[in-house]
Amino acid sequence: MLTICDLKRNFGPIQAVRGVSFTVEKGEVLGFLGPNGAGKSTTMRMITGFLPPTSGTAMICGFNILETPVEAKRCLGYLPENAPSYGNMRVEEFLEFIAAIRGYRGDERRQRVDAAIEKSRLQTVRHRRIEALSKGFRQRTCFAQAILHDPPVLIMDEPTDGLDPNQKYVVREMIKEMAADKAIIISTHILEEVDAVCTRAIIIADGLIVANGTPDELRARDPQGRLDKVFRDLTMNPAFPEVSHA
Amino acid sequence: MRRQQVMTIFKREMKSYFSSPVAYVFLVAFLVLLGFLTFSVSMFYERREADLNWFFIWHPWVYLLLVPAATMGIWAEERRTGTIELLLTLPVTLAEVLVGKFLAAWSFIALALVLTFPIVLTTAWLGDPDFGVIACGYIGSFLLAGACVSIGTLMSALTTNQVVSFVLALAACLLLILAGFEPVTNLFVRWAPMGVVEAVAECSLLQHYESLKRGVLDLYDIAYYIGVMIFMLATAHVVVNNRKAV
Numbered sequence A: 001m002l003t004i005c006d007l008k009r010n011f012g013p014i015q016a017v018r019g020v021s022f023t024v025e026k027g028e029v030l031g032f033l034g035p036n037g038a039g040k041s042t043t044m045r046m047i048t049g050f051l052p053p054t055s056g057t058a059m060i061c062g063f064n065i066l067e068t069p070v071e072a073k074r075c076l077g078y079l080p081e082n083a084p085s086y087g088n089m090r091v092e093e094f095l096e097f098i099a100a101i102r103g104y105r106g107d108e109r110r111q112r113v114d115a116a117i118e119k120s121r122l123q124t125v126r127h128r129r130i131e132a133l134s135k136g137f138r139q140r141t142c143f144a145q146a147i148l149h150d151p152p153v154l155i156m157d158e159p160t161d162g163l164d165p166n167q168k169y170v171v172r173e174m175i176k177e178m179a180a181d182k183a184i185i186i187s188t189h190i191l192e193e194v195d196a197v198c199t200r201a202i203i204i205a206d207g208l209i210v211a212n213g214t215p216d217e218l219r220a221r222d223p224q225g226r227l228d229k230v231f232r233d234l235t236m237n238p239a240f241p242e243v244s245h246a
Numbered sequence B: 001m002r003r004q005q006v007m008t009i010f011k012r013e014m015k016s017y018f019s020s021p022v023a024y025v026f027l028v029a030f031l032v033l034l035g036f037l038t039f040s041v042s043m044f045y046e047r048r049e050a051d052l053n054w055f056f057i058w059h060p061w062v063y064l065l066l067v068p069a070a071t072m073g074i075w076a077e078e079r080r081t082g083t084i085e086l087l088l089t090l091p092v093t094l095a096e097v098l099v100g101k102f103l104a105a106w107s108f109i110a111l112a113l114v115l116t117f118p119i120v121l122t123t124a125w126l127g128d129p130d131f132g133v134i135a136c137g138y139i140g141s142f143l144l145a146g147a148c149v150s151i152g153t154l155m156s157a158l159t160t161n162q163v164v165s166f167v168l169a170l171a172a173c174l175l176l177i178l179a180g181f182e183p184v185t186n187l188f189v190r191w192a193p194m195g196v197v198e199a200v201a202e203c204s205l206l207q208h209y210e211s212l213k214r215g216v217l218d219l220y221d222i223a224y225y226i227g228v229m230i231f232m233l234a235t236a237h238v239v240v241n242n243r244k245a246v
Helices: A040-047 A069-074 A091-101 A106-119 A135-147 A165-181 A191-197 A215-219 A227-235 B003-018 B022-041 B059-071 B073-081 B083-087 B094-114 B117-126 B131-157 B162-178 B182-189 B194-202 B205-213 B219-242
Strands: A002-011 A014-024 A029-033 A055-060 A076-079 A153-157 A183-188 A200-205 A208-213
Touching: A002 A040, A014 A040, A014 A055, A014 A183, A014 A208, A029 A040, A029 A191, A040 A055, A040 A153, A040 A183, A055 A069, A069 A076, A076 A135, A091 A106, A091 A135, A091 B003, A106 A135, A135 A153, A135 A165, A165 A183, A165 A191, A183 A191, A191 A227, A200 A215, A200 A227, A208 A215, A208 A227, A215 A227, B003 B094, B022 B059, B022 B094, B059 B094, B059 B131, B059 B162, B059 B205, B073 B083, B073 B094, B073 B131, B073 B162, B094 B131, B094 B219, B117 B131, B131 B162, B131 B205, B131 B219, B162 B205, B182 B194, B205 B219
Parallel strands: A029 A183, A029 A200, A076 A153, A153 A183
Antiparallel strands: A002 A014, A002 A055, A200 A208
16 A cells, blocks of 8 residues: 655755665554654655655555646545644634545535544534634644544554553544554654554664664574663664764 | 646635635725825815825835734745645645635735725725726735735745744845835935836836826836836745755
8 A cells, every 4th residue: 555665865965765665465563663864754754745755765556756746636635743733724624625625525525524523532622713623622623624524544643652551542533533544654663552552563763764664573693571671772783873973 | 737736726725714714804904004094194185176086195114014913924834834735735736725824815915905995986986097007006916915015925935934934024025125215216316327226116016006006007007016026036946946855
């Protein structure tokens, strides 16, 4: 459903992403791991068509994000980092705007908005202004916008960042509910998330993939089976010294 | 470009103008300022002339101050809050977004312009004005507003800071207005070749407004304003495309 072919991106002299390729199939929840500054967000921004890659491309449901961006974006739900949304709109109004842009009209639009509100557990705040909501509700409002059109591919950049343990639990439950019939990518630097929701994990460091496998396969790389140790060994490898991130 | 997408963006922008009392404050400020300049500074009644020349003469200067205030947030705010990432990963092209936003800001200024209608009624009641000249003046003012809005849109695309965006737009509009302002062109006449003076004045927003204000509806002047708008929006398209991330 989602194929990423050799994505590269430079910012001036800095190579933020240095050739990332992988595929995600239906039913998979891919954890996209890496330390801060490893290139997770940049990669996701290229897959979703926000940033043009320096080279390489992404195929979403067979549509090339560079050649047919509008068709590719139709198949895509995206929750950007920090869950941005229009603060001066009401939750319902915001979702109606998204539904309109996604081409839904009349009754279908209303049904789509209602379904997204229900799935994201936003019933109690649907008439409130987004700027007046707590972080957890704002996160879920942006989540609702990403799943409104029931996309085959869902990409989430740190969906549980800054949430309290209960809110994290709710978001993970929502992801699990949808996992069966979608291809999902979740970026995170929280390792417990991998065990909680992911069927496979990719670790990137310094713009390159350093590991790709199921959580159990990754864990097997360490004699004690500790994921944080594996993560540290891979991303703090002398080949990728910490100073190079500066 | 799909009309429906442009309209959806247009409606959201329009709603966001009126979602806070600032829009009403803006409209009142526009009308009060224009009324003050026409009646108190230009002594509209004391002149005992049944035309609106002394009303239209102030429009460029009022736009200079107020249009940047209406356009400063167009892109700067999307960047600051990160909603630009959401907006440009929806199945909509940048051109559709740009045109929708531009038309919304232009319509907002046009609304303020329409609300000046009492002065037309006053003149008609007190004397016997030439309505053709008045209509022509309104067309000129409307086009001038569009040009200023397109400049403001471009300046907003250059920054994440609304204040910077305001100052840039004000400076750019001032430059383009002053290029045709007689006291300024007179300074150049003394030493620059006539051709240069005329070429600079020809670029000016004011120069083309002058003839429309006098009631000369020349296709050339209309084409000039449309040209300015297309140029500014095309440049904004390039700028946003190249500077999406903060």
